[in-house]
Amino acid sequence: MITNEPNSLYCAAKNRYESMPYRRCGKSGLRLPALSLGLWQNFGEVDSFANAQSMIHRAFDLGINHFDLANNYGPPFGSAETTFGKVMNKSLKPYRDELLISSKAGYDMWPGPYGIGGSRKYLVSSCDQSLKRTGLDYFDVFYSHCYDPDTPLEETMQALDYIVRSGRALYVGISSYSPVHTKQAVRILQDLGTPLLIHQPSYNMFDRWIEDGLTDVLLDENIGSIVFSPLAQGLLTNKYLQGIPDDSRASREEQIYLNKDSISQDKLQKVMELNKLAQNRHQSLAQMALAWVLNNKAVTSAIIGASKVSQIEDCVAALNNKEFTPEELNAINQILES
Template sequence: MIYQAANNRYQAMKYNRTGNSGLMLPALSLGLWHNFGGVDSFENSRSMLRRAFDLGITHFDLANNYGPPPGSSEKMLGALMKSDFAPYRDELVISTKAGYYMWEGPYGEWGSKKYLIASLDQSLKRMGLDYVDIFYSHRPDPSTPLAETMAALDLLVKQGKALYVGISNYSPEQSKEAIKMLNDLGTPLLIHQPRYSMFDRWIENGLQDVLLENGVGSIAFCPLEQGLLTNKYLSGIPVNSRAANNHSPFLSEEGITAEKLSKVEHLNSLAKERGQSLAQMALAWVLRHGKVTSALIGASRVSQIEENVKALEQLEFSDEELMLIDEILSK
C-alpha cells in the first residue's frame, strides 16, 4: 500500500532553531541505533518511521555502523526512502556519522580524512541519497590532528555530500577548538550530539556554555537512559530487556542498583503528579530552558513514539518541581 503522509503532520510538533543556523529541528528526533537493523522486522521499522513522520518528526539520525549488522540501518532507511519517503525527501533531515569501528584495517575507524570521506561515500550508497543533511565526526580521535578531521568535514560540505556538519562525544575544550577551526574554514559547526539525561548531566559542566556562546545547537542522545527513565524497570529487570541481556554499552543489570531504582520510583511519582509518564517527564526535563535543540528518542514499537511525542504537551516545570528533581537525583 502506497504511503501518504498525514496532512496534519506539522500541527502538534514543536520545532527549534539549531543554534544560529537557519535549520529547524523537531524537539524530538528519531534515532535508528537499535531496532532498525538487518536482524529486525522490516515492517516494524517501516511502521515506526511512517508514524514518526506523521507525528511531525522530520529528523532521522543514523551512523555508519548502526545495525546489526553494521550498515544495515542505513540500508533499511535507503529502501524506505525509495519506496515510502521519496516524495518527502525535502521535508526530512537525515544525519549519519563516522568515527567508531566500521571495517578492518587502519582506515576503518576514528577521524582521518581517509576514513571520513570513504565512510560517507559508503553511507550515501547504502541510503541511495545524493547528500545527507548532517554529517558527524562521531568521536574525537586522539591520534589524528583535529585540524585534519575538521578539514574533512569542511571538504564534504564543499563537495555537496553534506549540508551541515556536527560532532559527537567531544569535550568542551575539544568542541571549542573544533568550532574555531570550522569557522575559519567557512563551514560553521551546526550541532553537537552528547549523551544527556537526568542521570548523566556532564554537559552542564561547561559544554552547554560553549555551545550557547558560539551559536551551536545540541541534540541529546540517551535522554531516557536506555529505558531506565521509563516504566520498564519499575517492577524489576525484565528478562527481555537490554540490561538483562547486556545488549547496551550504557546499561547493565549490575548498573541498575537499588539506589538508582529508588530514584526512578520517586521520579515516577512526580511524573504522575504532573500528569505525565516518567518517559514524558524525562524528555521534557532534557528540553527545559530551551538549551537543548532536540532530544533523540529510540523505539521498538509505534506506541513508544506516540507516548514520547505527548511529552511536548507539558514542557514547563515549576521551580519547585526542578528543585525536587535535583533533590531526588542527589540522594
C-alpha cells in the first residue's frame, strides 16, 4: 500500500556527485548529467512501483539528477508522471532543489481537438495536468514534444514563453524538430525573451538523422541537446546478439518503434560486429553505444531507459571509457555503412 508519508528509509548517497560528469547546457547556467533517466517505459501503472522507485533512487545515488517525463508516458497515459510524483512525495522531496525534472506535451493525450498538437490551449492545459500528477510546483524544463504543422509555430512558442512567465517551468525545450523549424523556434523565442534551452532528438548508431543539419544548428546557436533512444530501444545491447528473444520489447506486437519487422538479419549482423568492437574496448555493447553518442560534441546528455537497477548501473559504467580512437570511429562507420 502506498502512503503519503515520506520514506525515511531512503537517504541519498553522499558521494552521488563525485563520479558523474555534468555538462553545460548550451549558453545557459544549467549543467546536465552526462546520462539522464527517461520514464518512457517501465514506470507506468501496469509496472511495479517498488521497482520503479528502486531505479529512480539508484539513478540519483549514481549522480543522475535529471528525470525526463512526458504527459503520455505510461501506460496508461499520465501514469509515469503519477508514479514519479509518488516517489517524490515518499522519498525525494527533500532533494527537490537538486533535481532537474522535465515533461512534455504534443502527442495524443485525451479525446477531441484540444488533446493533441501545439496549440496554446493544449500545451498550457497539459502542463497543468502534468504538474498535478507529479505534485510539483514547477517543471525545470517543459518541451513541445513534436512540431505541429497545423498550428503556427509562433503560437506554440508563445505558449512555451507563457509557461515560463507564469511560473510553470524554468526553461523550455523542443523535441524532434527539423533543423529549419529549430532555427525558426530559436528566433521566435529570442524575440519573446525566453531563450530555447535544449533540443531533444532521437540519436543512436542506427538513427543518425541529426547529423544532417541539426547538429550544425545546435552548435551554431549554442543550444543544448539531450538525445533519446541512444540504445535504439534496446537493439544496441546484448539482448539481441542471439536473435529476437521472446521476452524482448521487439517481440511485442503493440510496439511500433521496435518490432520484428524492423530488425533485419543485416542489422542483427551489424549488432554482432559492433559487439566485437565493444569487447575489444572492454565494454558492453550498450556502454560503447552510449559513449558513442556522447562523443558527438553537440550532445549534452543522453537519456537512458531501464527495466531494472542493474541496467542503470551498466549504463553509468559507460562513462569510465568515453574516448574513441580515430581507428575505432572509422571501424564503427564501416560496420554501419556496410
